[in-house]
Amino acid sequence: MKAAVCHEFGAPLVVQEVNIRAPQTGEVAVKLAACAICHSDILYADGAWGGNLPAVYGHEAAGHVTALGEGVNGYAVGDTVLVTLIRSCGHCVSCSGGKPARCETGVDRMKGPLSTLDGAPIEHGLQTAGFAESAVVDQSQLAKIPSDMPLDAACLLSCGVITGVGAATNTAGVEPGSTVVVIGAGGVGLNAIQGAAICGASKIIAVDLSQEKLDAAMEFGATHGVLAGSEKPHRQVKKLNGGRGVDYVLVAVGAISAYQTAARFLCVGGTVVVVGMPASGATISIEPVMVAASSHTMIGSNMGDTSLGRDIPYLVDLYKQGRLKLDELVTRRYSLDEINEAIADTVAGNARRNVIVFD
Numbered sequence: 001m002k003a004a005v006c007h008e009f010g011a012p013l014v015v016q017e018v019n020i021r022a023p024q025t026g027e028v029a030v031k032l033a034a035c036a037i038c039h040s041d042i043l044y045a046d047g048a049w050g051g052n053l054p055a056v057y058g059h060e061a062a063g064h065v066t067a068l069g070e071g072v073n074g075y076a077v078g079d080t081v082l083v084t085l086i087r088s089c090g091h092c093v094s095c096s097g098g099k100p101a102r103c104e105t106g107v108d109r110m111k112g113p114l115s116t117l118d119g120a121p122i123e124h125g126l127q128t129a130g131f132a133e134s135a136v137v138d139q140s141q142l143a144k145i146p147s148d149m150p151l152d153a154a155c156l157l158s159c160g161v162i163t164g165v166g167a168a169t170n171t172a173g174v175e176p177g178s179t180v181v182v183i184g185a186g187g188v189g190l191n192a193i194q195g196a197a198i199c200g201a202s203k204i205i206a207v208d209l210s211q212e213k214l215d216a217a218m219e220f221g222a223t224h225g226v227l228a229g230s231e232k233p234h235r236q237v238k239k240l241n242g243g244r245g246v247d248y249v250l251v252a253v254g255a256i257s258a259y260q261t262a263a264r265f266l267c268v269g270g271t272v273v274v275v276g277m278p279a280s281g282a283t284i285s286i287e288p289v290m291v292a293a294s295s296h297t298m299i300g301s302n303m304g305d306t307s308l309g310r311d312i313p314y315l316v317d318l319y320k321q322g323r324l325k326l327d328e329l330v331t332r333r334y335s336l337d338e339i340n341e342a343i344a345d346t347v348a349g350n351a352r353r354n355v356i357v358f359d
Helices: 039-045 151-158 160-172 187-199 211-219 233-240 256-265 288-294 308-320 336-347
Strands: 002-005 014-017 027-036 060-068 080-083 134-138 142-144 179-183 203-208 224-227 246-251 266-274 297-300 330-334 353-357
Touching: 002 336, 014 336, 027 080, 027 151, 039 336, 060 134, 060 151, 080 151, 142 308, 151 160, 151 308, 151 330, 151 353, 160 187, 160 246, 160 266, 160 297, 160 308, 179 187, 179 256, 187 203, 187 211, 187 246, 203 211, 203 233, 211 224, 224 233, 233 256, 246 256, 256 266, 256 288, 266 288, 330 336, 336 353
Parallel strands: 179 203, 179 246, 203 224, 246 266, 266 297, 330 353
Antiparallel strands: 002 014, 027 060, 027 134, 027 353, 060 080, 080 142
């Protein structure tokens, strides 16, 4: 099959033929219809988080089941499914506690289903390798969706939507009537805004460097917008909120400057939710006495603490009811051969989500 392979960090991906083996015990093969471009894929391809090369990235995908390995239950050939990076072993402490996105069982990605035509291993990037015509993944990484959903939009449920919505609904547990700031109104940020609205937040204030993105945030449920580059945006937020800081700040970008200033938006007892992921080694400074005196909390949100079996049916229902925007998140569609163009457009900040579509 064809796949977009990373041979050198920071260099363009190479679309080439690779081998993909049949699914083994507990695995499922999926012919992909769509895979979105996520900033996590771009960071991996730039070498920000390490890893082995060659590698195939991509993890926000959807398609149809084509083959089943031994021991697979609940799926059949022809099923329409999401393909995610949430791989859960089912028996570690986190999985047993109902937190599959926090699975503690590691996987050797160089022992995945991909290899070069001469048999050399290819890293199974993000345990998914969705920048390819087909994928073989563990059955825990799938979720069924209705066959009539447009897959270029549905694939966004595999990461961008569950990460943003889940940060508000699952990780933060935003309460009805509470107040929320979302820093970053890109793909994940718009979904964090949608999540806060679903939870019943009374004020949802988007903060971004782009007025265009702030305007888009209003379409997705934000009640106010503040330019991040304006003078002391935290004071503008407090003015909008009656002189008080907000209950929750969801940081949906990987910019260190956003994390360094996030607590300024909080009220006493407020919570910063870490959603966007900077490169490894990036740090911020914290004054512990201020954290203690203000009773502030900082919590991490990996994949929105999503449980696929619980959250995907719920989100699909919201989409069908018109309460969750998916189609509006898709900016442009590209073929696999155009993937470097799609990535460049994403890096330039021109897209909510660019999607690779397959024949």
